[in-house]
Amino acid sequence: MTSGGEAAAPRAPRAWTVPLRKLAQANVAVVTLLSVVSALVLGAVLIIATTPAVLHAIGHIGSHPGRALGLTGAAVGDAYWAMFSGAIFSPSALGHVVSTGHGWVALFTPLSETLVSATPLVLAGLGVAIGFSTGVFNIGAQGQLIAGALAALYVGFEVQLPIGIHVPLVLLAGAAGGAAAGFVPGFLKARTGAHEVITTIMFNYVMLNLLDYLLSVSPFQQPGQSNAISRTMPATARLPHLFGSGLRANLGLLVALAAVAGAAWFTRRSTLGFSFRVIGLNPAAGKTAGIDARRVTVLVLVISGALAGLAGTASLAGTDFFLSSGYGGNIGFDAITVALLGRNRPVGVLFAGLLFGALDVGGRNMQAVTGIPLDLASVIQALIVMFVATPVLVREIFRLRGGGGGSSLQLATGGWGG
Amino acid sequence: MRAVRATAGAEVAEATGAAEVRIVSGGRVRGMGVFLVLLAALAILGFVLRVPAKAHATFLLTAPPAISVAPLTMSVRWTAGVLAVLCGALGVLLVVRRQQRGAYLLFGLGFALFLWAFLVWAARGAQLNFVEMLVTTLISTTPLVFGALSGVMCERSGVINIAIEGQFLAGAFLGAMIGSVSGDLWLGMLAGAVAGGLFGWLLAFLALRYAVDQIIVGVVIVAFCTGLTNFLTEQVLTPDQTTLNSPQTFAPIAIPLFDKIPILGPVLFDENIFVYLAAILLVVVHVGLFRTRWGLRVRAVGEHPRAAETVGIHVLSVRYRNVILGGVIAGIGGASFTIGSVGEFSSEMTAGLGYVALAAMIFGRWRPFGALGASLLFGFSVSLQSFLAVLNVGIPSPFLAMAPYVITIAVVSGLVGRVRPPAADGAPYRRE
Numbered sequence: 094m095t096s097g098g099e100a101a102a103p104r105a106p107r108a109w110t111v112p113l114r115k116l117a118q119a120n121v122a123v124v125t126l127l128s129v130v131s132a133l134v135l136g137a138v139l140i141i142a143t144t145p146a147v148l149h150a151i152g153h154i155g156s157h158p159g160r161a162l163g164l165t166g167a168a169v170g171d172a173y174w175a176m177f178s179g180a181i182f183s184p185s186a187l188g189h190v191v192s193t194g195h196g197w198v199a200l201f202t203p204l205s206e207t208l209v210s211a212t213p214l215v216l217a218g219l220g221v222a223i224g225f226s227t228g229v230f231n232i233g234a235q236g237q238l239i240a241g242a243l244a245a246l247y248v249g250f251e252v253q254l255p256i257g258i259h260v261p262l263v264l265l266a267g268a269a270g271g272a273a274a275g276f277v278p279g280f281l282k283a284r285t286g287a288h289e290v291i292t293t294i295m296f297n298y299v300m301l302n303l304l305d306y307l308l309s310v311s312p313f314q315q316p317g318q319s320n321a322i323s324r325t326m327p328a329t330a331r332l333p334h335l336f337g338s339g340l341r342a343n344l345g346l347l348v349a350l351a352a353v354a355g356a357a358w359f360t361r362r363s364t365l366g367f368s369f370r371v372i373g374l375n376p377a378a379g380k381t382a383g384i385d386a387r388r389v390t391v392l393v394l395v396i397s398g399a400l401a402g403l404a405g406t407a408s409l410a411g412t413d414f415f416l417s418s419g420y421g422g423n424i425g426f427d428a429i430t431v432a433l434l435g436r437n438r439p440v441g442v443l444f445a446g447l448l449f450g451a452l453d454v455g456g457r458n459m460q461a462v463t464g465i466p467l468d469l470a471s472v473i474q475a476l477i478v479m480f481v482a483t484p485v486l487v488r489e490i491f492r493l494r495g496g497g498g499g500s501s502l503q504l505a506t507g508g509w510g511g
Numbered sequence: 512m513r514a515v516r517a518t519a520g521a522e523v524a525e526a527t528g529a530a531e532v533r534i535v536s537g538g539r540v541r542g543m544g545v546f547l548v549l550l551a552a553l554a555i556l557g558f559v560l561r562v563p564a565k566a567h568a569t570f571l572l573t574a575p576p577a578i579s580v581a582p583l584t585m586s587v588r589w590t591a592g593v594l595a596v597l598c599g600a601l602g603v604l605l606v607v608r609r610q611q612r613g614a615y616l617l618f619g620l621g622f623a624l625f626l627w628a629f630l631v632w633a634a635r636g637a638q639l640n641f642v643e644m645l646v647t648t649l650i651s652t653t654p655l656v657f658g659a660l661s662g663v664m665c666e667r668s669g670v671i672n673i674a675i676e677g678q679f680l681a682g683a684f685l686g687a688m689i690g691s692v693s694g695d696l697w698l699g700m701l702a703g704a705v706a707g708g709l710f711g712w713l714l715a716f717l718a719l720r721y722a723v724d725q726i727i728v729g730v731v732i733v734a735f736c737t738g739l740t741n742f743l744t745e746q747v748l749t750p751d752q753t754t755l756n757s758p759q760t761f762a763p764i765a766i767p768l769f770d771k772i773p774i775l776g777p778v779l780f781d782e783n784i785f786v787y788l789a790a791i792l793l794v795v796v797h798v799g800l801f802r803t804r805w806g807l808r809v810r811a812v813g814e815h816p817r818a819a820e821t822v823g824i825h826v827l828s829v830r831y832r833n834v835i836l837g838g839v840i841a842g843i844g845g846a847s848f849t850i851g852s853v854g855e856f857s858s859e860m861t862a863g864l865g866y867v868a869l870a871a872m873i874f875g876r877w878r879p880f881g882a883l884g885a886s887l888l889f890g891f892s893v894s895l896q897s898f899l900a901v902l903n904v905g906i907p908s909p910f911l912a913m914a915p916y917v918i919t920i921a922v923v924s925g926l927v928g929r930v931r932p933p934a935a936d937g938a939p940y941r942r943e
Contacts, residue, residue: 139739143746230726232866286929287920290673291870295916295923298863302916306909429730466745471738479731483721 121436127487128480129448136473137169140465144168172463176470179458180207180451198339203454205340209412211450213238213404213424215349218431218442219356220271220400226360226437227373229393233278233293234401235425236300237271241402242409242416243307244270246323249330249410251312259329263410264348264403271402272395274300279394283387289394297425305418315415323416332411345407349446352400356439369393401425423471430478449474539926540605540614546925547602547621554595554625558632562587568634574642574777576770587635594628597621615926626895633904644898645778649786650852652883652890654679654861656789657844658868659875659882660796661707664837665714666877667800668830669813669935673729674714675841676865677736681706682845684740687856688748690758690849699758699850700784700843707842708835710736715834719827722939733865741858748856760854761785785847792840797879809833813933816940826940841865870919874927885922892918 141147147168154161178184180203189196217234224231231237245267254262278292307313308321315322332344359366371379372389380386405421413420431449435441456470480487487493566587572580601621605614630639658675665672682703690699710732718725748756761783769780800806809829811819816826849856867889875881892915899911 139742143743281920281924285924287924287927288873288930291873291923292920294863294866295870295920298916299913299920302909302913305912306907309907309909426734430734433727433730466742468738468741468745472735472742475731475735475738479717479728479735482723482727482731483717485721486717 121484123493124484124487125481127491128477131480131487131490132473132476133173135476136469137173139469139472140169140172141165168463172459172465172469175459175462176452176455179203179462180455198337201336201340203458205336205342206454207447207451208342208346209450210453211446212345212349212411213408213421214427214431214449215443215446216352216404216407217401217424217428218435218446219352219439220397220404221428222432222435222437222439222442223356223360223369223400224393224397225432227369227389227393228376229390229397230290231275231278231293231394231397231401232290232429233275233296233398233425234404234428235421236293236297237274237398237401238405238421238425239300239304240274240398240405241267241269241271242405242420243304243313244273244402245330245406245409246313246326246416249326250324253327254329256329256333260332260344260410263326263330264406267402267406267409268399269402271405272399274402275394275396275398276391279391282394283391289390293394301419304416304420308416308418313416321418326410326414330410331414332407341412343407343411345411348403348407350443352403353439353443356442360439365392401428404428427471427474430474434478434481436481448477540609540611543614543618543926544602544605544607547605547618547625548599549602550622550625551595551599551602554591554598554628554632558591558628559588559595562591562632562635564588566635568631568636569638570630570634571638571640572642572774574640574646576765576781577642577773577776578771580773582638585631587631590631591628594624594631598624598628618926630895633899633902637902639898639902642774642777644894645774647894647897648887648890649778649782650890651893652886653786653789653851654844654847654864655868655871655886655889656793656883657785657840657847658865659872659886660789660792660879661711661837661841661844662869662872663796663800663877663879663882664840665711665834666872666936667813667933668809668833669816669933669938669940670715670718670830670834671725671729671937672711672714672834672837672841673726673869674710674732674736674865675868676861676863677729677733678707678710678838678841679845679848679861679865680736680740680859681710682842683848683860684743684845684856686842686846687758687849687854688755690846691755694759696759696761696850700846703846703850704839704842707845708839711835711838711841712831714838715831718834718939719830722941725937725939737859740856744856744858752855756855758850758854760850760852783851785843785851788843793879793883800879810933813935816935820942826942830940844868867915867919870923873930873932874919874923876927876930877932888922889915889919 141151147164150157150161150164183200183203186196186200186202190200217238220237221231221234245263248263248266249259252259252262274296278287278289278296281287281292282289305321308323313323315324332348334340335342335344335346360370368379368384369389369392371382372384372386376386379389404424408421408424409416427449431445432442434445434448435443452470452474453467456467459465459469460467568585568587568590570583570585572583598621601617601624605617605621633639658679661675661678662672685706686699686703688699689702690696693699714725714728714732717723717728744756763781763783764787766780770776772780798806800809808819808824811822812824812826812829819829820826845861848860853860868886871885871889872882874885875883896911896914899906900908
């Protein structure tokens with residue numbers, strides 16, 4: 094995935110620079126951390142530049158420097174503090190627990206919410222990552238997610254079973270629905286050569302419209318409703334909560350973790366995964382070795398679609414319980430950035446998903462507390478990926494020496510792959 | 512056997528000056544023929560046999576500036592029947608003839624006949640303003656042409672521009688805002704171009720200087736532009752909508768005399784500046800790429816950068832220039848969404864059309880006029896969808912809305928198949 098980097102020529106070390114040089118031989122973790130910091134700094138600039146009161150104060154920085162700095166600090170600090178306390182941990186909630194002995198649920202709600210919003214991102218991100226590392230660009234996670242959610246919902250309301258059987262069946266249906274939606278572009282690519290970037294994007298719009306249609310007719314539409322709202326998941330088909338009814342973290346999280354472990358095993362240990370990797374790294378070599386590249390393309394899109402379908406199922410059966418127009422929002426596209434940030438590796442995708450989930454949840458809290466639009470979180474996410482993809486730029490900005498942190502991010506294939 | 516036939520069908524498109532080999536397999540030609548015959552059968556079943564004998568459809572053929580033409584009233588059964596038979600005959604011809612040359616033209620003609628039969632059926636007992644339909648087609652096509660030309664500029668020099676959607680959004684946003692604040696639409700268009708060019712530069716900077724994967728940079732730029740314009744819309748535009756987000760829009764410019772031509776006049780010669788600009792750019796990019804020294808250099812850089820370098824072409828500067836210019840074109844296309852049509856910016860208003868433009872470019876085989884054809888097809892299906900919704904033909908509206916995308920998928924997989932991008936497209940280049 095990463096092609097050979099260019100190592101800067103090492104200079105004679107001076108004693109006092111040794112710790113710095115250690116940092117300088119920055120590994121991926123350091124570069125990622127610095128990328129997050131850079132993105133947050135640019136986000137802060139954006140907050141300052143779009144808050145009139147702060148701009149006004151900065152305009153008078155000559156006469157009232159303290160006021161300008163104070164206002165600036167407050168605007169940025171409040172926003173990021175709201176983000177942090179909404180996504181991870183709020184000291185005031187801890188204070189409440191310490192003083193009263195109650196309120197544990199409130200204390201853990203931010204973390205639980207972060208896990209909930211990370212779950213579909215990790216699942217769909219894994220799917221996109223498997224595609225990327227095989228040289229298949231699945232931009233259709235959004236449509237596959239909808240297909241999975243529709244299938245899961247159908248099995249949810251159409252079948253009456255005890256929870257122990259119903260939930261696995263719903264998950265299976267979701268994966269199958271997503272797999273079916275992934276199969277179509279895979280089949281078209283293998284059979285006619287239609288490029289998956291085009292077909293998967295087009296299928297997103299097909300699925301969005303199909304969803305709109307199904308939401309307005311029986312059996313999907315909620316009976317007695319004229320709005321485009323689906324029926325709800327019955328209790329037996331809902332993913333059980335993991336930490337009590339007060340926290341929304343649910344079985345979907347474990348599904349995501351299992352998928353991460355499964356994907357890691359699959360890509361590193363299984364024969365099929367090996368052939369995927371070979372095709373991704375060197376299609377010509379793979380074909381010479383007798384790997385059927387067309388079959389791999391179809392399988393990759395099926396697996397990728399199944400994971401996206403599970404992502405849709407996890408949020409439907411875990412937290413939302415019904416479908417509405419445009420279901421899934423940006424999860425399908427965010428999955429692409431999550432996969433890139435995780436460098437297409439399963440564990441990397443897990444951490445990237447958690448980070449993005451935290452930013453989403455934190456962004457919502459920031460909007461509620463400070464009124465700054467939560468879209469700031471998307472801006473920060475995009476910037477993080479941009480910096481992570483360009484470690485050389487990060488090293489230049491922070492004057493790090495050495496070639497650590499990897500070279501610029503490259504996908505398995507160059508270009509369209511013809 | 513199939514391979515032999517495929518080689519026989521190879522034709523070198525020398526007429527256009529591109530060293531490109533187009534291969535249409537005999538199987539695909541037969542497939543197209545069979546498809547046309549099936550369409551004809553469908554038309555006879557659906558539009559002829561199940562329609563009352565007396566049903567008539569009326570096409571209005573006049574819109575304001577043109578000289579008035581009498582409406583065309585047709586018997587649904589007879590017209591659709593004749594059209595279906597013609598369509599079927601073309602299909603049979605394709606199957607029997609098996610010749611590759613002109614196959615696409617025959618197929619296009621047959622498909623157009625089917626569409627005409629369909630329209631006659633859809634408009635039974637009602638009136639359909641055909642001219643308005645063409646006008647809508649052209650309006651929906653225009654931004655796609657800008658986007659696809661942006662893609663052609665970048666990819667012919669060897670850089671994939673998947674960020675068109677982001678450049679659209681940036682151009683639409685800044686075009687609306689500057690157009691609104693300054694009250695000068697030309698300044699708005701300029702601002703849109705600058706915004707697009709800026710993100711073109713960012714793509715070039717990261718992809719060329721740091722050799723980051725071009726698809727990654729593109730995806731990130733789209734994510735960034737989407738997030739940023741959403742953020743700024745809510746944080747900056749919405750609180751002061753009247754000052755910041757209420758630009759005028761460019762009025763149509765009627766070209767004297769030409770706009771009086773029946774049917775075509777209102778479609779081609781009474782449009783706003785963006786449509787004319789797209790047409791001019793189309794010709795300029797085509798001639799530039801295939802007829803000038805500049806274009807030869809760009810294509811050399813896109814096909815074989817190492818060879819280009821050895822004859823003294825500076826690969827990276829050619830790519831920088833093209834990617835920035837591509838961004839400028841996409842930015843102008845973005846501005847057409849706001850100051851060319853609705854007169855205000857709204858979140859994610861480009862609705863994925865940047866990706867459709869990308870698809871149009873690929874479908875058009877990285878050629879300006881090919882991309883125009885693909886864009887027109889999409890534009891027409893958008894227009895068809897909105898007119899069918901009004902005619903109330905009994906197809907649920909989500910399926911109508913789906914049609915442009917389904918048609919794109921069908922066309923890309925059925926007609927285009929494997930395409931050959933510029934050889935060095937997407938590959939980073941380092942000097943030795």
